[in-house]
Amino acid sequence: MFAAKVKKTQTKLRYGVKGKQIKFFDAQGVDELVSICMTLAQELWVVKERLATVEAAAAKKGVILGDEVEGYAFTPEQRAVMEEEKAKFIDRVFFTLREQSEALEIDAKDEPDPPKLP
Amino acid sequence: MTENVDHDLKVSYTRDETARQHFVSGMRSYILNHLAGNLRTVYAKKVEPAFKNKNKRAPKTAPEIHKALKDETVFKFYSALRCNTQEMVWRSVIPGVEREVDELAMRAKVLNQSDEKAKGTVRTDPKLQIPRNVSELDVHLMPGGYHEERVAGDVSQGAIYDNGLSVFAMGLLGPRMDDITQSVSTFFAKRYPDFKPRRILDLGCSIGHSSLPWKERYPEAEVFGIDVGAPLVRYAHARAQSYGVTAHFEQKDAENTGFADESFDVIYSCMFLHEVPKRGIRNIFKEARRLLKPGGVMLHYELPPNKMLTAYDGFYLDWDSFYNKEPYYKPFRDMDPEEECKVAGFKTSKFFQYVVPSMSFYGEKAVTEAVSHTKTEGDSNVGRFADGVRWYTFGAWKQ
Numbered sequence A: 001m002f003a004a005k006v007k008k009t010q011t012k013l014r015y016g017v018k019g020k021q022i023k024f025f026d027a028q029g030v031d032e033l034v035s036i037c038m039t040l041a042q043e044l045w046v047v048k049e050r051l052a053t054v055e056a057a058a059a060k061k062g063v064i065l066g067d068e069v070e071g072y073a074f075t076p077e078q079r080a081v082m083e084e085e086k087a088k089f090i091d092r093v094f095f096t097l098r099e100q101s102e103a104l105e106i107d108a109k110d111e112p113d114p115p116k117l118p
Numbered sequence B: 001m002t003e004n005v006d007h008d009l010k011v012s013y014t015r016d017e018t019a020r021q022h023f024v025s026g027m028r029s030y031i032l033n034h035l036a037g038n039l040r041t042v043y044a045k046k047v048e049p050a051f052k053n054k055n056k057r058a059p060k061t062a063p064e065i066h067k068a069l070k071d072e073t074v075f076k077f078y079s080a081l082r083c084n085t086q087e088m089v090w091r092s093v094i095p096g097v098e099r100e101v102d103e104l105a106m107r108a109k110v111l112n113q114s115d116e117k118a119k120g121t122v123r124t125d126p127k128l129q130i131p132r133n134v135s136e137l138d139v140h141l142m143p144g145g146y147h148e149e150r151v152a153g154d155v156s157q158g159a160i161y162d163n164g165l166s167v168f169a170m171g172l173l174g175p176r177m178d179d180i181t182q183s184v185s186t187f188f189a190k191r192y193p194d195f196k197p198r199r200i201l202d203l204g205c206s207i208g209h210s211s212l213p214w215k216e217r218y219p220e221a222e223v224f225g226i227d228v229g230a231p232l233v234r235y236a237h238a239r240a241q242s243y244g245v246t247a248h249f250e251q252k253d254a255e256n257t258g259f260a261d262e263s264f265d266v267i268y269s270c271m272f273l274h275e276v277p278k279r280g281i282r283n284i285f286k287e288a289r290r291l292l293k294p295g296g297v298m299l300h301y302e303l304p305p306n307k308m309l310t311a312y313d314g315f316y317l318d319w320d321s322f323y324n325k326e327p328y329y330k331p332f333r334d335m336d337p338e339e340e341c342k343v344a345g346f347k348t349s350k351f352f353q354y355v356v357p358s359m360s361f362y363g364e365k366a367v368t369e370a371v372s373h374t375k376t377e378g379d380s381n382v383g384r385f386a387d388g389v390r391w392y393t394f395g396a397w398k399q
Helices: A030-060 A076-093 A095-104 B015-055 B062-069 B073-099 B101-113 B156-169 B179-191 B212-217 B230-243 B278-291 B311-323 B329-334 B337-343 B364-372
Strands: B121-123 B199-203 B222-227 B248-251 B264-270 B292-302 B351-357 B390-397
Touching: A030 A076, A030 A095, A030 B015, A030 B073, A076 A095, B015 B062, B015 B073, B015 B156, B015 B311, B062 B311, B073 B101, B073 B156, B073 B311, B101 B156, B101 B230, B121 B230, B156 B230, B179 B212, B179 B264, B179 B292, B179 B351, B179 B364, B179 B390, B199 B278, B212 B222, B222 B230, B230 B248, B264 B278, B278 B292, B278 B329, B278 B337, B292 B337, B311 B329, B337 B351, B337 B390, B351 B364
Parallel strands: B121 B248, B199 B222, B199 B264, B222 B248, B264 B292
Antiparallel strands: B292 B390, B351 B390
């Protein structure tokens, strides 16, 4: 049904929310720290889910991983992929800091206000 | 693909992206079921007694409770985690959509032009003025809202909404994320067994998940969905085509649809009005009355009005209005649905409101049982998006 060849456009979508940033804590920077901690927790979960998958897949083949993981050396190609993944990982964890500066670049002067806080 | 997006516009995600989505759903469940409970305990055991001590009475209104709670650490963490999780919902699905922007547009185009499985239609209107509540706001913290477009025939905001909803729903909305309309339309068909609508219109239909259950309930009827977002109506139609359901989608503003007078039997909306300013809601009710045939019905699934809830439950639901970029949510919930139907010209005696159990949570039998005894007051689960949710619906018949 979808036989047509697609022309790729390198389109970038927006990840950050435009307009006023919502804050909860009085001490400067705490909101950002919460965001960063949450992303770290998320990334830790990603690792745990992947590790569980690797262990389950290996066990299915009768391979119990142990020393092999400890002594493993990546090839330069594998290392390059890891470097790229690491950069993306850091960007995701610290996303909240990027979002703040990006939000300044999007015109959102006419954004409707929330109701007045009690 | 995300859990509930199984049609031809599904997006491929890597294992790590999927794990990120799992985390977000888990966080939401933790916040809405557990942290929300902690918040209520701190209120009941600490904040309310302190308020009573100082004022010689309990807080009477939602804003009083909000004011008393907002400096508590538990409230700040509950709120900060909820906002972050909400943003993470969208961020967890954007990468796959971004990779497949062009592919999705092509697949939507093919589906929209095909009459293989269904014979629906779709029409966009590039001249349509996008209302400020959509164009200027990343509503519920969703980057790009319902309308942003980047490539020809773009459906990416539809894909973000669909996949995001799948992560957001934590399984509460059923396999096609249409539990609200499945529950409401089932209830409605059982409550009014003699009513046989021929033309049904879904306002602010987004990806059409609230439109299609009407076709299931009334297979003879023609079903229409309108939305101001072009990517949304393109996506809604392609999704319907993929599922083999014939429905018609148009890019239109619900305040001024351009449809003929008395051309529909049912005017429906699902989770739509609370994203519209008061003036717009009033225009929509008037427009709905104009579009209805005599004997037709206007029916909205919505968040319950504040006057139906305790002060605490009112405070709890209004949270989104202050912190989730949903500024019209509280003003809507402060409105009186019965009064607004009357202002639009519906007779008070023709007004109705029901609380309908979630069909995917409680089962169809519970929906059938609710037909004979629905209660609307003092129910903490109404409109509260967590385990055991019950849906609030209201409307009026046109004489």
